[in-house]
Amino acid sequence: MVQYAVLGTGSNGNSYVFSDGTTSILVDQGYSVVELGRRLSSFGIEFSSIAGVCVTHLHPDHAKGLGTIARKFGIPIYIHEVAQEKEAEALSRLSIPQHCLRSVKADVPFTIGPFTLGCFLTSHDSGGSVGWNIGLDNKKMMILTDTGCFSSQQCAFATEADVLFLEANYDEKMLNSGPYPFFLKKRVSGEFGHLSNNQAIEFLGSSRFHGQHVYFIHLSDINNNPSLLEDFAGQNLSVPFTVCEKGKCYGGNVEQL
Numbered sequence: 508m509v510q511y512a513v514l515g516t517g518s519n520g521n522s523y524v525f526s527d528g529t530t531s532i533l534v535d536q537g538y539s540v541v542e543l544g545r546r547l548s549s550f551g552i553e554f555s556s557i558a559g560v561c562v563t564h565l566h567p568d569h570a571k572g573l574g575t576i577a578r579k580f581g582i583p584i585y586i587h588e589v590a591q592e593k594e595a596e597a598l599s600r601l602s603i604p605q606h607c608l609r610s611v612k613a614d615v616p617f618t619i620g621p622f623t624l625g626c627f628l629t630s631h632d633s634g635g636s637v638g639w640n641i642g643l644d645n646k647k648m649m650i651l652t653d654t655g656c657f658s659s660q661q662c663a664f665a666t667e668a669d670v671l672f673l674e675a676n677y678d679e680k681m682l683n684s685g686p687y688p689f690f691l692k693k694r695v696s697g698e699f700g701h702l703s704n705n706q707a708i709e710f711l712g713s714s715r716f717h718g719q720h721v722y723f724i725h726l727s728d729i730n731n732n733p734s735l736l737e738d739f740a741g742q743n744l745s746v747p748f749t750v751c752e753k754g755k756c757y758g759g760n761v762e763q764l
């Protein structure tokens with residue numbers, strides 16, 4: 508059985524867990540050790556089962572807890588090789604011990620215990636940003652977050668995915684009429700920013716996603732509104748979905764159909 512959970516998503520912290528009951532993998536770690544442990548235990552997942560953390564990019568909301576879990580528990584941290592080079596300063600601030608750092612290449616899958624993992628390039632203003640495919644027991648899960656646009660390669664991955672965690676960061680109208688200064692509006696909606704609600708729905712259409720569940724993640728508290736996205740997705744989707752509110756946890760199992 509594949510168990511998964513959104514341990515939290517949004518500007519304060521992002522982390523996802525995937526577990527077969529014995530071995531668990533995190534994607535991103537934006538929490539303190541205590542908070543992460545609390546969130547894991549609410550799903551009955553032992554801290555000691557974590558065999559690695561796969562990192563999307565080095566912005567603090569995704570990366571600020573990496574150093575402590577690496578130093579305290581010796582957990583390996585998998586970071587795209589380009590991020591290690593281009594974001595060397597952000598990386599060094601995290602103080603991840605060298606022996607815990609693993610360098611990964613896009614489109615070159617590797618395994619951690621029973622998991623097959625692979626990262627693919629995204630388009631974001633942090634060097635070497637990636638999304639992740641997580642495979643276990645012939646089930647595929649995909650995380651696509653913090654990207655200003657999507658690619659045909661990502662659509663092809665989503666077509667195959669059973670569970671998809673997809674960024675829906677902002678509503679275009681709310682962003683345009685909202686309080687952000689012009690340069691920030693440009694950044695968020697630009698090629699190296701974030702996916703809008705419209706882009707997320709467009710992505711699901713282009714990929715003909717027909718998996719078990721979509722989780723909309725990384726919603727902006729200022730430029731999005733969960734109930735607005737809920738309505739919008741409800742009008743446009745025939746697959747089950749969940750709009751993840753900031754800071755809350757959501758869990759599930761991939762069903763063996």
Ligand SMILES: [Zn+2]
Binds near residue numbers: 631653
């Ligand atoms: Zn980011």
Ligand SMILES: [Zn+2]
Binds near residue numbers: 566568569653725
């Ligand atoms: Zn982010």
